[in-house]
Amino acid sequence: MLAKDIEKVLVTREEINARCKELGEQLAMEYQDKNPLVIGVLKGSINFMADICREMDCYLELDFMDVSSYGNATVSSGEVKILKDLDTNVEGRDLLIVEDIIDSGRTLAYLVDLFKYRKANSVKIVTLLDKPEGRVVDIEADYVGFDVPNEFVVGYGLDYMEQYRNLPYVGVLKPSIYESN
Template identity: 50%
Template sequence: MQGVQGEELEVLLSAKDIASRVESLGKRITLDYQNKPLILIGILKGSFIFLADLIRAIDLPVAVDFMALSSYGSSTKSSGVVRIIKDLDHSLEGHHVLVVEDIVDTGLTLNYIYGHVKSRGALSVKICSLLDKPSRRQVAVPLHYKGFEIPDEFVVGYGLDVGERYRNLPDVCKLVRANG
């Protein structure tokens, strides 16, 4: 598949495979959170498509909130510096929290989020990520629900971007730069 500026895109995970896995995760989460007040926190912007599909696969009443953080900017490598761009709007006290992330890479951003959310009075905090890239992990983070483990490749699509491009692709694709 041809991208922009000479970039090539190779499908790593098809829309069909993603949909099947999201449905499976939704069923597990439904079973795990029966009769528990649950808030899903989507980490913007990358998780919004995954969160939208996941929430429809969860057969429970749930609340939703969002956080936006940055550690990438327009680069394809994490800077390691995490900053909050948008914090939560609602109290987490008395609720179980499921943080929904698009990808766990170094673990630095998610480690920060996990600690930040735990300090807000939630009954429990668990993490659900569509993608896991363990070969890049610098900080151990508890990953309770995982869609797919992927190799150390920069990926786009299904909400993930580079420079705000490719979020709308239905598949998760490996980004191959024109110069290698």
């Protein structure tokens, strides 16, 4: 049903599963004995968060943050607003931010600055997808699942108008879908 809106599949469910296993093993080694706070950025990270943390065989804690960019997409001020803050005090903690995608980099740049200001011991980023051509702010993830081209991608957490987050793979939306809105 949803697949009819997808032009092509970019990353299959099997590729995502395999990559989560690899990344989870690396992360478990890095965070062994550190009890990291693993922070999911709502809502896009939900599926990746659920999968990556189950591949990390080490002690860890989970928390969530919800942020949104001010203004509309065409004239983004680059400012970010907190809709839901963490429940946890991050001072002295090792933080791993989990994202579905880095595009302009604004969301993550804001969060990294915020957590450093709050005196985290370390802040690292794991993202399922990286869209390097979208970058406006100079920021890179420490761990990347897959690079994607500068196209409108949805699925596995990523939405278009809140739809398609439940697709089990990442795909490119048919232009007819967003041209009709």
